[in-house]
Amino acid sequence: MRSLRTKMVMIMVILILALMLTTGAFLLSGVSSFFVSQFYEQMEDTFSPEFITQLQQLAAEPNAPAQMKELLMAQAGLSIDITGRNVYILDRSGTVLESSDQKTDVSMTQNLLSAMNGEIGQSSAITNDYMDLAIPVEGGGEQYIAYILDNRATVDALSGELVTIILRALGLGIVICVVLAFLLAQILITPIRALTAGTKQVAAGDFAERVSVDSMDEIGVLTQNFNHMAKVLQDTISEAENERNKLSTLFLHMTDGVVAFSKSGNVIHFNPAATQMLARNLSEQTTFDEIFSKEAELDTLLTLRRPQYIETQKTVGDRELELFLAPFSSDQTQGGVLVVIHDVTEQRRNEQLKREFVANVSHELRTPLTNIKSYAETIVETGSELPPELQKNFLNVIISEADRMTRIVQDLLTLSKIDYGKMEMNITRFPFAKAVQNVYEAARLNAEQNHGHTMTLTFDGDIPDVNGDRERLEQVITNIVSNAVKYTPNGGRIEMRCGTRGREVFVRVTDNGIGIPEKDLPRLFDRFYRVDKARSRESGGTGLGLSIAQEIVNQHKGRIEIASTYGKGTAVTITLPAAEVRA
Secondary structure: OOOHHHHHHHHHHHHHHHHHHHHHHHHHHHHHHHHHHHHHHHHHHHOOHHHHHHHHHHHOOOOHHHHHHHHHHHOHHHOOEOOOEEEEEEEOOOOEEEEOOOOOOOOOOHHHHHHHOOOOEOOOOOOOOOEEEEEEEEEOOEEEEEEEEEOOHHHHHHHHHHHHHHHHHHHHHHHHHHHHHHHHHHHHHHHHHHHHHHHHHHHOOOOOOOOOOOOOOHHHHHHHHHHHHHHHHHHHHHHHHHHHHHHHHHHHHOOOEEEEEEOOOEEEEEOHHHHHHHOOOOOOOOEHHHHHOOOOOHHHHHOOOOOOOEEEEEEEOOEEEEEEEEEOOOOOOOOEEEEEEEEOHHHHHHHHHHHHHHHHHHHHHHHHHHHHHHHHHHHHHHHHHOOHHHHHHHHHHHHHHHHHHHHHHHHHHHHHHHHOOOOOOOEEEEEHHHHHHHHHHHHHHHHHHHHOOEEEEEEOOOOOEEEEEHHHHHHHHHHHHHHHHHOOOOOOEEEEEEEEEOOEEEEEEEEOOOOOOHHHHHHOOOOOOOOOHHHHHHOOOOOOHHHHHHHHHHHOOOEEEEEEEOOOEEEEEEEEEOOOOOO
């Protein structure tokens, strides 16, 4: 009974059964009513007043019952047929005196009772198995009853024939209905089956499936709507998939760490940045309390309502982490907590460097300003009492300190231009070996005469040209050589070597000076950082030289490397990309 075809066949069979039974009932009832009506119409036509008068006259004659019977049987309108319709002459007590079928008694009916009481009995019902008419006849002092009885044999025969016809028609109708039902069911089921197959494909995730439309009826409209729905679903899911891929890519590659926790506190999502920042492996078994129990409570976070959140901090190893914790859904059953992790280690370090930078700048400027003020005040206060030789020395100190302040300001301006990308570079192609030679020649005289150093320059083969700002690169090399001369005790050895390494050129400055402690090596390029602060200030250093050198080399896509052993010496290597070979 689950099949649509079976249901349709059963509906059609029930329909034809109901139709034929209703029709048969009305036909049989109509036939019975027709015969009853026809019977009484015949009786009414025959038993006219004149005919009743004749019967009354015969009732006064000798042998009246026989004569009355003959008269009645002779009436064509009564259709007397001893097989189905008979005439009886009875006395008032109901005794049969004469009959057309030779019967001596009849069943007592309502009409006979009426006639025995002196009234015409002509009532009947279609449910009775007979039709009758009883008429009282009185003549010559005698009282008789003329009784016509029809056993409805004709009606029953016709009804039986009708039942046979109805049953045959019913059988044929059922066969026709079953065939038509199967055909109709096939017409309806074929597109429904196609729709069913289409829905299965859609349910399986294949939204490209389309069902052919062969009609414009309701099923055709339904099919069109299904195809439209599948297309809308395909487009919607495609857009959602595209958005999910974008979010997944963003989630995977974003620098901030993200960890999502379920309502129960278990990890449901995390990105690689989170595992790196938290310095631990995360899995679905990891809980909120294991990681952030000291920073916040899960139950408290779940009670927050968007856009409320909690901001806090966490230290993991040497990392400073800033945490933003908030619920990601208002649904109490599907809610959870999202934690966004921002690594502020570098920011904190930059803030510290900024504070140190401001403090260093203030200190570096305050020292020469203090010296200038002190010597100037001494000159003003003593006036002409100060010996000319001492006054000249004081003025030389003031000039020296002013020059020192000028160098600091110039270095700061250079760094500022580099930071804001406003430092102009005069890029040209020039021979790198010649630039190194110039720096060597400029520094050798000072190193040998004033410090007693031995200074050498070696070239490893032919050195190709480079593209860059020659003046600034020479400034960088000069700064490195000056540091070597400055931090090498008198009588030391300084070696300059220029060579190639693949498609790069390099210059290495090696000395046997005081060297640099290992702990200071990572901070050599920090601004204002000096290993030996007293000696640096004494020699006029600002602590900005290496910072500027590194920035200039980086602008030329090169690198500067420092290797040093404390107490034994230092080697500084500047590497730059060589220019393309000219055709």
